[in-house]
Amino acid sequence: MQEAVLQLRNVTKTIGRRTIVDNLSFEVPAGEVFGFLGPNGAGKTTTIRMIVGLISMTKGEVLIKGVSVRKHFEQAMTHIGAIVENPEMYKFLSGYQNLVHYARRHTGVTKERIAEVVQLVGLQNRIHEKVKRYSLGMRQRLGVAQALLHRPSVLILDEPTNGLDPAGIRELRDYLRKLTQEEGISVIVSSHLLSEMELMCDRVAIIQGGKLIDVRSMQETREDSSQLKLLIDVNNPQLAYRVLTESFTDMRISMNGSQLETMTEKARIPEITRRLVQADLDVYGISASQKSLEDRFLEMTGGEMVV
Amino acid sequence: MSSMRNLIRNENMKIYRRPRTWVMICFLLLAIGLMSGLMKWDESRNNHSNWQQNLTEQNQQWQKQLQDDKKMDSDDKEFISEKIKTNEYYLAKNINPNELSLWDYVNGSASLIMLVTILTVIVAADMIAAEFSWGTIKLLLVGPASRTKIMLSKYISTMGFALLLLLISFAAAFAAGAVLQGFDGLTQPYLSVGPDGIVHESSMIVNSIQKYGYAVVSLLMYVTLAFMISAAFRSSTMAIAFSLLFMLVGNTITMILSGYSWVKYLLFANIDLTQYIEGSSPIRPEMTLAFSISMLVAYYVVFQLISWLLFTRRDVAA
Numbered sequence: 001m002q003e004a005v006l007q008l009r010n011v012t013k014t015i016g017r018r019t020i021v022d023n024l025s026f027e028v029p030a031g032e033v034f035g036f037l038g039p040n041g042a043g044k045t046t047t048i049r050m051i052v053g054l055i056s057m058t059k060g061e062v063l064i065k066g067v068s069v070r071k072h073f074e075q076a077m078t079h080i081g082a083i084v085e086n087p088e089m090y091k092f093l094s095g096y097q098n099l100v101h102y103a104r105r106h107t108g109v110t111k112e113r114i115a116e117v118v119q120l121v122g123l124q125n126r127i128h129e130k131v132k133r134y135s136l137g138m139r140q141r142l143g144v145a146q147a148l149l150h151r152p153s154v155l156i157l158d159e160p161t162n163g164l165d166p167a168g169i170r171e172l173r174d175y176l177r178k179l180t181q182e183e184g185i186s187v188i189v190s191s192h193l194l195s196e197m198e199l200m201c202d203r204v205a206i207i208q209g210g211k212l213i214d215v216r217s218m219q220e221t222r223e224d225s226s227q228l229k230l231l232i233d234v235n236n237p238q239l240a241y242r243v244l245t246e247s248f249t250d251m252r253i254s255m256n257g258s259q260l261e262t263m264t265e266k267a268r269i270p271e272i273t274r275r276l277v278q279a280d281l282d283v284y285g286i287s288a289s290q291k292s293l294e295d296r297f298l299e300m301t302g303g304e305m306v307v
Numbered sequence: 308m309s310s311m312r313n314l315i316r317n318e319n320m321k322i323y324r325r326p327r328t329w330v331m332i333c334f335l336l337l338a339i340g341l342m343s344g345l346m347k348w349d350e351s352r353n354n355h356s357n358w359q360q361n362l363t364e365q366n367q368q369w370q371k372q373l374q375d376d377k378k379m380d381s382d383d384k385e386f387i388s389e390k391i392k393t394n395e396y397y398l399a400k401n402i403n404p405n406e407l408s409l410w411d412y413v414n415g416s417a418s419l420i421m422l423v424t425i426l427t428v429i430v431a432a433d434m435i436a437a438e439f440s441w442g443t444i445k446l447l448l449v450g451p452a453s454r455t456k457i458m459l460s461k462y463i464s465t466m467g468f469a470l471l472l473l474l475i476s477f478a479a480a481f482a483a484g485a486v487l488q489g490f491d492g493l494t495q496p497y498l499s500v501g502p503d504g505i506v507h508e509s510s511m512i513v514n515s516i517q518k519y520g521y522a523v524v525s526l527l528m529y530v531t532l533a534f535m536i537s538a539a540f541r542s543s544t545m546a547i548a549f550s551l552l553f554m555l556v557g558n559t560i561t562m563i564l565s566g567y568s569w570v571k572y573l574l575f576a577n578i579d580l581t582q583y584i585e586g587s588s589p590i591r592p593e594m595t596l597a598f599s600i601s602m603l604v605a606y607y608v609v610f611q612l613i614s615w616l617l618f619t620r621r622d623v624a625a
Contacts, residue, residue: 052449055622074309077451084449088442092325101320104313105450146446156449 005030005079005153005186006051011060013046013210020046022210023060028186030153033176035201036190043210044190048158051188052082065153078106081152081185085159087143091132095123095142098131099149106150117145121175137168144175155179157189161196169193173200228288230269232260235282243279244272309452311460318464322430328468331426335472336479338422343412343483350407358403362394389500396498396506408492409484410511416480417515420522423476424529425551427469431533432546434461435618439541444623454619462534469526473519525578528603529554531610532574538614565590577602 004027013021021043028034036044049055051062053069053076062069067076089098099118103109118127121141131139140160147155155176161169173196179185191197197204198218206213234240237258244253244260253262264272269288276283322328369387373379397404435458438444448454484492496508529550536546557575564570571577571591577599582589589599 049623054445054448055624056620074451074453077449080449082446082449084445086442087446090321090441090443093320097320097324101317102446102450104317105309105452107310 004028005065006188007063008047008051009061009063011047011050011062012058013043013050013055014058020210021050024207024210024212026205026212026215028154028188030186031180031184032202033180033187033189033200035197035204036188036207037192037194037197037204038207040192042207044207045158047207048156048188048190052080052156053077078150079153080156081147081150081154082156083143083147083158083160086136087139087146089131089139089142092130094130095127095134098142099145102146103149109149113149117148120148121145137165137171140168140172144172148179151183153185155185155187157187159191160189161191161193169196176200227263228266228290230262230264230272231287231289232262232272232276233258233284233286234260234276235284239279240276240281243275243281247275248272309450309456311456314452314456314460315463315467318434318460319467322464322468328430331429332472332475335419335422335426335476338419339416339476339479339483342415342419343480343487346407346412346415347487350405353405358405359398362398362404366391366394392500392504392506393498402495407484407488408495408511409481409488409490410492410495410497410515412480412484412487413477413515414518416476417518417522419476420473420519420526423469423472424526424554426472427465427526427530428533428550428554429547430468431465431530432537432543432550434465434534434537436537436541436543436546440543448623455615458538458615458618465530465534469530473523477519521579521581524580524603528574528578528606531607535610535614538618561590568593571598572602574602574606
C-alpha cells in the first residue's frame, strides 16, 4: 500500500451526551476512491465535515498528507478539494467569477489553469453566464471545477449524487475515474446510493451508529466471495426442492415462484446440475450471481437502512 | 494559504457585483441631491438685499432681551451673547451668513450619515448571514483560510464600503454646493466664540470633517453591532432589524431613562459625542468625554469578541 494521503485517528464527536462518531480510525492511500457507507444518521456527513474542519472534533486527529487539520488548518486545506451536496455558488456572479473567487484563495492558480479546468468539465461555452441561469447539472460541474483548481491531493464529496439525474451521476462517475487515474487524486465519497458506490469505489467503509463496522476492498470482495447466489429455473420446483434438500443437507433453499434460490460455492454448481438432470427435471436455466454490495450492506447493518 | 489581500478582493467582488449595492449608492446620491435642492429652494425664499439691516435688528432685539429678562440662566445668556458677537463679526467683515456656501451643503450631508449607516448596516448584516442562506458558507470555509481571516476580510470589506459611501456623500454634497453656489464660499471661515470671549476664524473643511467624524462614531458602532448579530445568529433579517431598532429607539430610551444613573453604561447614551461640545450638556452630569470613549471602546471590543467566538467556534452543520 502506498503512503496514506488521509489518516483518521480515533476521531470522536460527542454532542451533549450523545456520541455521533465513535473512535473512527482509517487510512486512505493515494489514488484510491474510498466510499463511506452507512444508514442515515450513522455519522457519515459528520465525519466528512470533521475532515474538512466544518465541524470540530471532540477527540482524535485527522491528518492530510501528514498535516493535522486541527493544528495547521490552512496548510492542510491546501491539499483538499471539496464538493458538497448540491454545490451552491454565488448566483449573482458568472461561472467564471465564481471560479476566480475560489482560485484567489489558493496560491498559484493561473488563468490558464482556470481555463484548463473549465475545459475539463466542458463548461467553456457558458462559463461567462450568470450562475442563476445554470441547470443543476451545470452547477455540479462548476462545483467539480472549483474543487480541482488548485490540484488537490484529496477530493472530498459529500452526497455528490443528490439531486442529479442518472446521466449526471454517470458523468460525475466518469470524471472521478479519470481524475484518480490521470492525476492520482484520492477521492473520499459519501453516499447512500449503494449501486453507485459499488461502481465508483475501490474500498468502502461501513459505518453504523458512529462506529466503523468494516472496511473492505471492492475487488477482494468480488474475487474471494466464495458464496454465490444461485437462481434455478426448473419445470417442477417442488420436486427439485426435494431432490436438492435430500442431496445437500447443509444447503438452505428457498422457493420463489417457479424458481429456487440458494447460496453456494461455485464448485458445487456442476453437482447441483447433475442431480437435477438425474431426477429427470427440465432445467431452463441456472444463474449464479455475486452478492451485491446492497445485500452485504443490509446483512451487516441488520437491514436498518433508511434510504 | 490565502493572502488577506485576495480574501478582501473576494469579499469586495461579492459586494460590488450585486446590483443591490448600486441601487443603494444611487439612493444615497438621490438623497443628497434632494437635500441640496431643498436647501437652495429654502434660501431663495429669503430676501438678501438688506441682510445687514436684519442682523443689526436681530442684535438689538437680543441685547434688549439680555437686559430685560432677569430670570434667564447663565447658559442661555452666554449663548445669546455669543450669537451677538458672531453677528457683529459678520457685519464687520461684510459676510452674509444667510447666504449658503458650498460648505453648508457638505455640513448638511453630515446629517445624512444616518442614511449611510443604515445602508452599511444592511450590507454588514448580509456579510456572514447571506453565506449561510446561500449555502456557500461550506465551500468558503473549506479552503486554506482560517475562519478568523475570513471574518476579518469580511469586516474590512464592510468598513471599506462604509468609507466609500462617506466619500461619495462628501464629494456629492461638495459638487452640489459647487454647482448651486459656485466656489465663492470655498475660503469662507467658520466662526466660533472661544473661551476667551473672542470670535475665532477656523477652516470650514476642518469643521465639516469634524461633523463627519462625530457621525462616524455611531456608524462604526452600529455596523459592528450588525456584523456581530449576523455572525451570531446567521440571520440577516435579525441583524438588520435589531441594529435599526437600537438606532431608532436608542435615543428615546436614554431620554426616558436619563433619571437613573446606570443609563450612562448604555451604548446609546455614549454614542453621540457631540454632547460634550461646548454649549451642550451630556445626558448624565457625571459623564465625561473620556468616560464615553472608554465605554465605546469596551462595547466595540465586546462586539468583536462575540462575533469572533461564535463565528470561529461553532460547527457548520446544516
